[in-house]
Amino acid sequence: MGGAHVVAGALTGLVVGMTGVGGGALMTPILLLVFDSVPLTAVGTDLWFAAITKLAVSGLHLRQRLIDWQVARRLWCGSLPASALTLLWMAYFPADGGSRSMVRLAIAVAVGVTAVSLLARPIRPAGRGERTPEAAMSAHWEAGATVAAGAVLGALVTLTSVGAGALGAVALVRLYPERLTPSRLVATDIAHAIPLAICAGAGHLAISQVDGGLLAGLLAGSIPAALLGARLSVRVPGALLRRLLGVVLLLISMAMLGSGR
Numbered sequence: 087m088g089g090a091h092v093v094a095g096a097l098t099g100l101v102v103g104m105t106g107v108g109g110g111a112l113m114t115p116i117l118l119l120v121f122d123s124v125p126l127t128a129v130g131t132d133l134w135f136a137a138i139t140k141l142a143v144s145g146l147h148l149r150q151r152l153i154d155w156q157v158a159r160r161l162w163c164g165s166l167p168a169s170a171l172t173l174l175w176m177a178y179f180p181a182d183g184g185s186r187s188m189v190r191l192a193i194a195v196a197v198g199v200t201a202v203s204l205l206a207r208p209i210r211p212a213g214r215g216e217r218t219p220e221a222a223m224s225a226h227w228e229a230g231a232t233v234a235a236g237a238v239l240g241a242l243v244t245l246t247s248v249g250a251g252a253l254g255a256v257a258l259v260r261l262y263p264e265r266l267t268p269s270r271l272v273a274t275d276i277a278h279a280i281p282l283a284i285c286a287g288a289g290h291l292a293i294s295q296v297d298g299g300l301l302a303g304l305l306a307g308s309i310p311a312a313l314l315g316a317r318l319s320v321r322v323p324g325a326l327l328r329r330l331l332g333v334v335l336l337l338i339s340m341a342m343l344g345s346g347r
Contacts, residue, residue, distance in 0.1 A: 157232065
């Protein structure tokens with residue numbers, strides 16, 4: 087267990103605890119660029135890192151009743167079947183480097199656009215006043231769109247380990263701009279990501295590799311830092327937390343675009 091692994095885990099864990107994102111989008115570039123991990127090993131290791139780190143902070147969000155279970159269930163209805171189908175596809179038709187690079191580029195651009203929109207838009211208190219046109223869809227279509235978003239997340243996370251937090255936050259911001267306060271968005275995003283990362287991680291155990299030593303070092307730093315971040319997230323004003331989320335997403339996008347791998 088190296089000190090660099092613990093530090094990398096702690097920095098990423100703090101971000102995950104505060105914003106719900108970064109488990110894959112920050113850690114995967116770190117594993118590839120800093121620790122020179124094999125891409126498939128990086129994906130499998132990162133999935134378990136994200137699952138265990140987010141599981142550690144989910145109890146705090148649960149006790150504070152921040153998780154919107156209806157939204158999480160809608161996402162699971164799409165993401166878990168999509169992850170299972172993607173794992174079957176990967177087992178028979180392994181993705182090559184070119185296809186993975188295209189997926190990562192698309193994710194990086196989507197995350198970057200969302201970050202800019204979060205930083206540029208005025209912050210309004212969630213759950214008050216009239217619904218915005220963006221949130222005016224019927225409950226039926228809202229539920230269907232959430233399941234569809236979950237399916238996209240399930241496939242992307244299984245292929246690349248990226249998206250459960252970053253793109254999950256993007257989807258929740260767009261689908262529920264008034265319903266979810268920033269702290270509830272973070273909690274719901276984390277709750278959804280845990281079973282998805284476990285499902286995808288279990289598949290990668292069978293078809294690729296997980297670096298157990300590296301994972302242990304990362305978790306030694308991430309779990310205490312994530313718990314600290316989760317406690318801070320409910321004390322930070324909603325407007326500031328949303329701005330922080332935008333900054334983190336922008337950094338994630340830049341890291342992914344700069345990795346080139």
